[in-house]
Amino acid sequence: MPVINVEDLTDKDKALMEVNQLKVEVKLERWLTSKCCEEIKDYIQAGVEEDTLVKGIAEDKNPFKEKGGCVIC
Amino acid sequence: MAAEKAEMDKLKKECDALRTQIEAARKAVNDGSMSASAGGVAGLGRIQLKLRKNLKGHLAKIYAMHWSADSRQMVSASQDGKLLIWDTFTGNKLVAVPLKSAWVMSVAFAPSGNLVASGGLDNICTVYNIKAASPKTLRELDAHTGYLSCCRFLSDTEILTASGDTTCCLWDLETGKQKTVFTNHIGDCMSLALSPDMNTFISGACDSLAKLWDLREGACKQTFSGHTSDINAIAFFQNGHAIITGSDDCSCKMYDLRSDQEVITYQDPSLNAGVTSVALSNSGRLIFAGYDDFNCHIWDSLKGEKIGVLSGHDNRVSCTGVPNDGMGVCTGSWDSFLKLWN
Numbered sequence: 001m002p003v004i005n006v007e008d009l010t011d012k013d014k015a016l017m018e019v020n021q022l023k024v025e026v027k028l029e030r031w032l033t034s035k036c037c038e039e040i041k042d043y044i045q046a047g048v049e050e051d052t053l054v055k056g057i058a059e060d061k062n063p064f065k066e067k068g069g070c071v072i073c
Numbered sequence: 074m075a076a077e078k079a080e081m082d083k084l085k086k087e088c089d090a091l092r093t094q095i096e097a098a099r100k101a102v103n104d105g106s107m108s109a110s111a112g113g114v115a116g117l118g119r120i121q122l123k124l125r126k127n128l129k130g131h132l133a134k135i136y137a138m139h140w141s142a143d144s145r146q147m148v149s150a151s152q153d154g155k156l157l158i159w160d161t162f163t164g165n166k167l168v169a170v171p172l173k174s175a176w177v178m179s180v181a182f183a184p185s186g187n188l189v190a191s192g193g194l195d196n197i198c199t200v201y202n203i204k205a206a207s208p209k210t211l212r213e214l215d216a217h218t219g220y221l222s223c224c225r226f227l228s229d230t231e232i233l234t235a236s237g238d239t240t241c242c243l244w245d246l247e248t249g250k251q252k253t254v255f256t257n258h259i260g261d262c263m264s265l266a267l268s269p270d271m272n273t274f275i276s277g278a279c280d281s282l283a284k285l286w287d288l289r290e291g292a293c294k295q296t297f298s299g300h301t302s303d304i305n306a307i308a309f310f311q312n313g314h315a316i317i318t319g320s321d322d323c324s325c326k327m328y329d330l331r332s333d334q335e336v337i338t339y340q341d342p343s344l345n346a347g348v349t350s351v352a353l354s355n356s357g358r359l360i361f362a363g364y365d366d367f368n369c370h371i372w373d374s375l376k377g378e379k380i381g382v383l384s385g386h387d388n389r390v391s392c393t394g395v396p397n398d399g400m401g402v403c404t405g406s407w408d409s410f411l412k413l414w415n
Contacts, residue, residue, distance in 0.1 A: 011081065012077070012080065012081060012084070014259065015081060015084040015085065015088070016084065017256075017257065018084075018088050019084055019087050019088055019091070021257055021293055021296070022087075022088060022091035022092060022095065023091065024292070024293070024294070025091075025095055025294075025295060025296060026091050026094050026095050026098070028098075028294075028295065028333055030098055030099065030101075030102045030331070030332050030333045030334075031102060031331040031332045032102050032104050032105070032332065033102060033103045033104060033105055033106065033329065033332040033334065033336060034104045034105030034109070034110065036314070036315075036329040036331050036332045036336070037105060037106065037107045037109070037110035037111070037329070037336055038110045039312075039314065040107070040110075040310070040312075040314065040315050040327075040329065040336075040357075040375075041107075041110045041111050041114060041375055043310070043312045043314075043357065044356050044357045044358050044374065044375060045114065045356075045358075046356075047311075047355060047356030047357065047358075048356040048358050050355070050356070051354050051355050051356035051358060051359070051399060052354075052355070052399050052400050052401075052415060053120075053122065053354040053355070053359055053395070053399060053401070053402060053415060054117060054120070054354060054356065054358055054359060057400070057415060062125070062400075062415065063145070063161075063162050063400055063401075064125035064126055064161060064162065064400070064401050064413045064415060065125055066125060066126065
């Protein structure tokens with residue numbers, strides 16, 4: 001795979017690269033934002049009840065809690 | 074000279090026309106925002122997380138951290154020239170990896186837990202085997218002509234890097250060679266995020282753009298604009314259909330991939346600091362964004378409201394991460410400490 005060194009590209013090369021990229025992107029099929037946002041919302045809400053950072057965690061189940069008390073060796 | 078200028082003008086005109094077409098296409102599908110869809114969702118109230126651990130060990134600014142897939146180990150990188158691997162349950166340091174170059178900007182844990190990678194102003198991505206008796210350099214990936222800003226393993230045999238030379242690169246760790254170079258940004262690449270299905274990734278750059286790439290084709294598929302400064306951080310939603318970006322313009326944005334546009338911006342007039350890092354809680358409802366104002370602010374991703382803050386660092390929060398099991402959030406700072414919260 002040839003390595004394209006960006007520093008070697010002329011302004012014209014860069015302009016061509018941009019045009020070619022835009023030609024690719026203009027063809028994209030775009031979905032309705034209402035449908036997409038609805039799906040994102042549904043997806044998030046489906047997981048929110050099990051989301052520890054939203055719901056909290058019981059002290060005895062918390063893996064990060066500081067372990068207190070003294071240890072006698 | 075005149076012919077060259079005429080050609081450049083023609084190309085510029087073509088670019089402008091195509092951009093206008095794309096904006097029109099985006100507008101045409103923009104029939105509803107996130108505020109509309111999330112209107113009926115109950116607010117969460119204030120999120121108050123407690124500081125559970127303060128990890129001391131680094132002697133200089135922390136620039137990056139990454140959770141292991143086991144949600145217990147974590148690796149941090151500091152410009153004191155070390156990578157530290159932590160057991161976050163006990164707070165113990167498990168491994169210290171001395172770096173050839175102290176100017177580290179990024180660190181990554183391989184999904185297997187066997188390897189870590191780091192890089193920075195040396196332009197090199199170095200991969201270490203941390204399961205050996207003492208950390209052993211496996212590979213030095215040296216081809217970028219600019220600093221290494223971000224790296225992420227796909228597996229023990231492939232790694233993706235983002236660089237200040239404006240490119241991203243997929244490397245084969247068995248040969249140590251570049252497999253694919255992703256060229257299209259016109260500014261330093263600052264961040265990258267792999268899609269959950271590992272077929273695509275998003276890069277964020279100093280040209281204020283986020284780009285979606287097909288990993289196997291090597292091509293840029295989509296470009297997301299809207300930010301007005303460097304995009305320093307990106308995270309993918311677990312369903313693979315949306316991303317969150319964080320920028321020096323002090324805002325975060327959610328971009329939806331299928332409608333190809335921004336659907337919500339997270340910004341607050343009182344927040345005048347750049348965003349350095351972003352991480353999502355497991356459901357995607359909470360966005361943890363690290364800022365230059367020494368705090369990590371918590372946003373409700375659906376409502377667009379700031380609903381909490383993790384305060385305690387004495388300097389810029391440079392990195393943030395939520396482990397796979399979603400049990401907590403880690404913040405790392407220029408104050409040399411890492412903090413664990415939940």
